[in-house]
Each structure stands twice: as C-alpha cells, then as structure tokens.
Amino acid sequence: MSITADNSIQYDAIVIGAGVVGPAISTALARQGRKVLLIERDWTQPDRIVGELMQPAGLKALKSLGMIEAVNNIEAIHVDGYSIFYHGEQLIIDYPEKSVSHKIQDVPCCATNENSKIVSDSTLDAKYFEENEREVGVAFRHGEFISNLRSIAKKQPNLTCLKGTVIKIEKNDLGHVTGVMVNETDRSKVVYNAHLTICCDGIFSKFRKTLGQSNVPTVGSHFISLTLENAELPSPNHGHVVISNEAPILIYQISPVETRILCAYRSPKLPTVNDVKLKKYLNETVYNIIPESIRPSYKNALLNSRIRIMPNSYLVAKRNEIPGLFVMGDALNMRHPLTGGGMTVGLNDAVLLAKLLSPDKIESFADHSKVLDQFMEFHHERKSLDSVINVLSIALYSLFSADSKYLVILQKGCFHYLTKIPYPIALLSGLVPEPFMLFKHFFAVAFFSIMFNFRENGLVMFPVSIYEAIFTLYTAIVVFTPYMWQEIVS
Template sequence: MFWTASSRSYAILGAIDHRPILQTTSSPLQSFVMSAAQTEPAESQCANHRHADVIVVGAGIFGTAIAIALARQNRSVFLLERSLKEPDRIVGELLQPGGVKALERLGLESCLDDIDSISVRGYEVHYHDQAVNIPYPADTPSERTPHPQRPEGRSFHHGRFVRKLREAAAKEPNIQLVETLVTSLVTTEDTNQVLGVKSSTKGALDYFFAPLSIVADGYNSQFRDKASRKVESRSKFWALELQDAVLPSPGFGHVLLGDFSPVLLYQIGSRETRALFNVPEGHEYAKSTQSVKRYIENEVLPNAPASIQPSLAASLEKGRLRCMPNSFLPASKNRTPGVLVAGDALNMRHPLTGGGMTVALNDVVLLSELLHPSQIPDLDDVARVLQQLNIFHWRRKRHTFVINVLAQALYSLFAADGYYLSVLRQGCFEYFNRGGVCIDAPASLLGGLAKKPLLLVYHFFVVAFCSIWHLVLSRPLVLLPLTLVDSVVVLIMACWVLFPYIFMELAG
C-alpha cells in the first residue's frame, strides 16, 4: 500500500512542528497517539495517527525484507524510502545460496522470479593462464534428502530484485510504504530514546512515530551512532555492463587474478554480464574515470580470457563506467533505546565475495525471530526490546563471522600487494587445484552455507602451509636457510591477515 499523509494527521503533527525533540515518552502527543492506537486496527492507526509498531528507514534489501517479516507477524510498519523508483546501482547483484535459503525462509523466494535472474553454481578462479572451477557442494545427505541437490545462488539486476521486494511489501496490509526522505531521528532529551523520525515528503515536514525504529539506510548511513566504528574503504569497484559476453564457464561467477587487482565477472541477465574492477585507493590509475579506463584497457583487457575480450572492449568504448567504494565496517552494539541500525548501515565487508545481501537476509531471519510477538508481545517494552537486540548482536555472529572474515582475508590475498602475500595467493590457488575437500569447504564457506568459523580458520592455515610447501619446492636446496626465514614470514603474514578481522568480528 502506498500512502501519503491525511489532513488529519498533519493537523495532529502540526502541534509538534516547533518542538521535534519530545521531552518524555509520555508527552501529550504520545499519549494521544497511543490511546487512540490501542483501539483501532493496524491499518487505520497508521493512516490517521502516523503511529505504528515499527518504522523502517530505507526500502533496500534489509529494510524491505524486515518490514515484510514483521508485518506478517501482525505488526504495523511504516516503510520509509527516499525514492521508490527502480534503483539503478552496481551493487548487490549476486545472491549466494545461503542468501537464497534465507529468502526462502522469509517466504520471499518469488522475488527472484520474472526478473531474468541467472542461476549461479559456484565460482571459477582464473590465475594468469590457469583456471579452477569451484562449484558449491551438495548438502550433506540426510534421511529426508538422501540425494541432495547442489544449492544455487542467483544473480540479477539489483534494481529489479529490489522492485520485486518492494512490490511484495506494498501488498502487505500491515505495511505503509511511504516515499519520504528521513532527515533526523526524534529523541527524548533525557534518555536519548528514539521515538520516531522526522522526514521531508515532497518538501513538506513529516513525522512518524513507533516504539521501534529500524534504520537500514545503506552504506552511507546518516544515522549511525556517533560512537560506532568508522567506515574504512581501501578500494573502489569500477563497473561495466557487458553485452553478450561469452564467459568461459556459464553459470559461474568468475574471478580474474593476475598482475592486476581482482576482477569479478558474472551474468546479471540473459544477455548482460557485470564486470567489476577493483582499484585500490592511491593506485596510480585511481585518479579519474579516464585513468581507470586506461588501466582496464592496458592491464586487464589483454590478460582477460580471450572469449570475454570482444564484449569487454566494446563496453569499455561505449559503456558507462561507474564506481562504488568497497567499505569495511565491523558491527557495533546497539545501545540506544527505541532504535536498531541494521544492514549495511551496521556492518559491511569487501564485496569481492558477494556476501552483503546474504548477511542482510540472514539478519532479517534472526531479528524477526527475536522480535516475534511470542518473545515481545508489546514493542513498547523498551527494556525487553533492548535485551533482544543485545542477543541479536551476539547471535548474528554465527552467520556473519565466516562471510565477513572470509571477504576481508580473501581480498588481502587476492589483491596481494607484496611478495609474501603473493606467496599466499599462489598457495591458495594451488590449494583449490587439489579439488575435493579443498574446494568443497571454501565454496560452502563462500556461499554462506557453512556457518563454521573454525572450518574457515582451519582451511586458511592449511592454505598458509600449502603456500610454504610450494615456496620450499620452488627454491634450490642451497637457499634453504633463506627459505625457512621466508616461510616464517609467510606464516606471520597469514596471522596478520586473519587475526585482526577475527578480533574485530568478535569484539562487542
């Protein structure tokens, strides 16, 4: 349901235009809204009084999915989005199988239909002239599924997927989807509790109130807690859309590694393929769009698989080259009553492994369980809500740990900018080449299927030892003392790559 303010609600809200900061939760306005709200069905509460159980800021991946999940639990929800046009972005185009499963648990799998989405069966890593195919492994057989199929991810145009999610939200009777730009949070002065949000609808001032506001306004969030960690960005992804590209392994995401920074390629429609070129900050080519174009032309194009070169060259000449920062942000604990910051606004990792939407959708599954009316009958019970949000902070690590740490660690290895990291990268490729469990386990970690931190740590260090073994074999025996020293440095480097991210993931 798309909704604009009724004149009655403007009249009510006119009273607070001059005092957007409410003094207490039991102000005359709040009492009025709440007493009226208790006697009316969910739909009219929203329309007449601009009061709902939950406000969600941002109808992107996280915001739309959580709004639907909560609405289906019979909560009334305001879903506030600054632009309801179909987004035209270069982000969130490959959903890992772990994300597809979460979407199924939310009953939203139909949002992947009729958008010309492509099944993704795994990855193919190209390292100089060699390639290794890494399919997602089949689930472990069980009594119910003695012959399980291999899980699949899906890739698509981001905007089409978001459109389908928003259409699903608009069909929910408990959701009011409003096109409005949220400009600030409305808080109490004494406890800093968030009571709602202030926004601008077609230039007019608006207010929305709810006991819980969920802020999911994306990577450039304006509403993160000032005390939260700072967003770091070490590189940008520059993007082209290729027409009719012939990928060496259709149905697989391709990672190109070589003497250039990592390149990702995956089909996002039956004729379109996304190409993402990582360009580190401070790189000699990072100065302008023209210099990035030259970089792709001189460094990447000649080294790309031959079948891709014609469409890549054509897109480079005529296509639109756009970029987005690749951000890293460890999650911070929510301490403010009445609000939860979520999605990319809460937590980001390098998009090399395409894990962002998988984290967001698994977060939605968990959060909707924790906020279920059987757990919290009344969201006005602010203390209980904060308690559940505290549980959310810790429990989500079960699915975020692997995706977040793997993304950062793989990026360090694949974008190796030093000798010892390049030894680890070579070792990683050799490890994949062994096949069997050496690709099954990494693929299930990457696909958001195996949520086992120790499995990640184990395989990472096996890669480190594999790299050392490879180093020893590649050098003459007379250099053994030097090789031993280098081996120790490689091992230290592996710890240096992995442990800070583990620490940040586990920190409160």
C-alpha cells in the same frame, strides 16, 4: 503505495530505507501482526552495481522469510559456483552439496508452501533448484530485484509505504528513540512515532553515527564496473574470478544479455573516469588478463558502456544499545564485496531479528528492556555467519591483490589448495557459518603455501625458504587475526 501516512497513530515499527534489508524486515514484522511504516525517499527502480549476486545462503534466507519470489520474472541467471583464473590456469569450484549446508528455520508467520519456493520462469527452472544435489545461487539486475522486494512489502495489510526523506531521529528526554521526522513531497518536518525505529539506509547511511560518532566505515579500494553485452563466458552459470599480479577481477552474468565486470582498483581515494592511470588500467592491464573469449565484449564496453565506480568499505557491527533504535544492513556492518556476501549477511540478519522479535517472544515493542535483551542476543548470534563472510572477504582480497612477496606466496598457495580442497567455497557462500572452520582452513592455506614454496624453491634455496616461511606465516597472521578479533569482540 501511500503518498502520506497517518502520523496520529503509534506504529509498532518504522523502517528507514527500502533497499534489500528494509523490505525484508518490514514484510516479516507485518506478517507477524505488527503495524509497520516503511519510509523510502525514492521508490523508482534503483540503478546500482551492487547486490547483483545472491549466494545460496542468501536464497535460503529469502525462503525462510517467504520472499523467494523476488528472484522470479527478472531474467535472473542461476549460479552453480565459481571459475577461478590464475596466470593461465583455470579452476572450477561448484557450490557444496546440500547435505553439508547449515539449515535455516522458517521465520514464524512468514514462510508457507506457496511463498518459499522458486517457480519456473523464462530463465530459472524450479526443478533445477529443487532436485539439484548441490546448492545454487542467483545473479540478477539489482534494480529489478529491489522492485520485487518492494512489491512484496506493499502487499502486506499491516505495512504502510511512505515516500519521504527522514531528516531526524526523534528522541525523548530519556534518550529513547520515539520515531522519525520526515520531509515528504508536499509536507515538511512530519513526525511519525513508533516503539521501534529500524535504520536500513545502506552504505551511505546518515544515521549510523547515532550508535557513536566513531562508527564510520573505512574505504581501502574501489570497484570499477562495466556492463558487457553478449559476453562469451568460459564457464556459463559461474562467477568468474581473475587473479593476477594486479587487483582481482569479478565477472558474472546478470541477464541473458548482460554480464557485469568489476575490476578492483587499489586506491582508497575515489578515482575519476577520466583519470589517465585508471584508463590505462582498464584499457591495458584488465584487457590483457581477462579470459580471451570475453575480450571482444569488454573492448566494446570500454567504448559504449557507462563506467561506474563504487567504494569497497569495511565496518564492524556495533552493539545496538539505544532503546527504541535498531541499525541493520549496510548501515550496521559492511565487508569487501569481493565475495558477494552483503545481501547474504543482511537477509540472514533480517531472518534472525524477525525470529527474536516474533510475538511469542516479544508481546510489545514498547517493552524496551525485553527488546534490548533480544538485540544483545541478535548481536551475538549473528557473529557465526557475519564473522565468516566479513573476514573471508578481507582475507581473500588481501591475497588476490597481493602487493608483497609473502602475499604472493599465499596467493599461489591458496589457488593450489583450492584445487585439492574446495571446502572454502562453503564458507564463502555462507552455507557453513563456522568461524573455527574459517580459522582452520585459512591457516591450512598458510602452511600449504609454505610447503608449496619449499617445493618450488628446491633444496638449493632451502635457507631462503626458511626465511620466507617465517615471514609468510607472519603475513597470514597479520592479514587474518586483527579482523577476526574485531568481529569477535565488537
């Protein structure tokens, strides 16, 4: 890795941030013959609680980029689907068969027979992925996955990796972005020039406002995280979702020994680990509703594990209309992490952008007019996947953290709908990027919930059921349509 880079040359692209998306798009562009500079302020292995569950559609994107090896040799655990717990009932839903999945074409100049297949290691079996009739996901320790992505990027001949903090986006008199200003370890305010600057500086991006001062995420809740040791999971190799009268809880294994538990906490304000209300929530509420087999390791984690808190943010993607600039990843677009769709959206965006900017379509990034045309196409093409994952994440969180009578009716109906029609798992995992199918199934859940409520109430309560049906349908519309509308018209 370069400690310094050559600021006397003109790069084709400068990429800010080496999280998930930065190394992916950097590697793709470098393999396509572009001269790329990847800038990251801290190249040590990150220690974060996000980006630990890769949906099957995310794995497909990695294969398309020729970077699937990033999930190998990090003690990753294969994931077959979800195990859902609802007031003592359990429902196991596996990922759909490969035959129903949307196909992703390989990125030009990136994927080969050697770099587009998972290999067997100490925890993953290549044959299981290749011969399985169903799609499979992967869970892992985030930091080790990022380190692997960065290692792949560092091997590219056309890619220079630089340690530094970008402090400014440089523009010319016409308002076109021309590069960045960087503070390095031993140099300050060094300017690097490029025809295209790609901003991938993540959830806490300081450059997303370049697209507009109002381009800021909203935070509606938080996830409280603990690391469980040697937890006895009711359904190994499955993500566990616990639905109750409180906010939902996610549990999934990230290594042979470690299991992540994420407890949703209904507070837009950042709670502190010493907050009395939070401690009571973790020690009593969560403990009493998680599966019994997990409780011993959870109790131990409360005493010995570090409690970590992350915001659950939402941000609709804004069009990239500034010549020379492109914003992507969590800097561009965020959704509730309940469905684990962040990496899936980000990596598929990298696939799409690399295809649209491939040499057979764009000879030089200096042609800002053509590049902007491709950005517009990117913005519209990505909607089929990102609108499904984004809206579904918000809708499911609203249902699973039901705080009204009518949301509770929808919550109950959703669980029982899934026992009969598990198709929504194909939408959640990004394998069927079809907004119409999301619309169809969401409102099928709404009407199923209403009918289920009629049946539970019985004939005596029929007038009440009519009243509840009207407000349940209204609630479903309020939960779903504003977000879908934002995603479509943005």
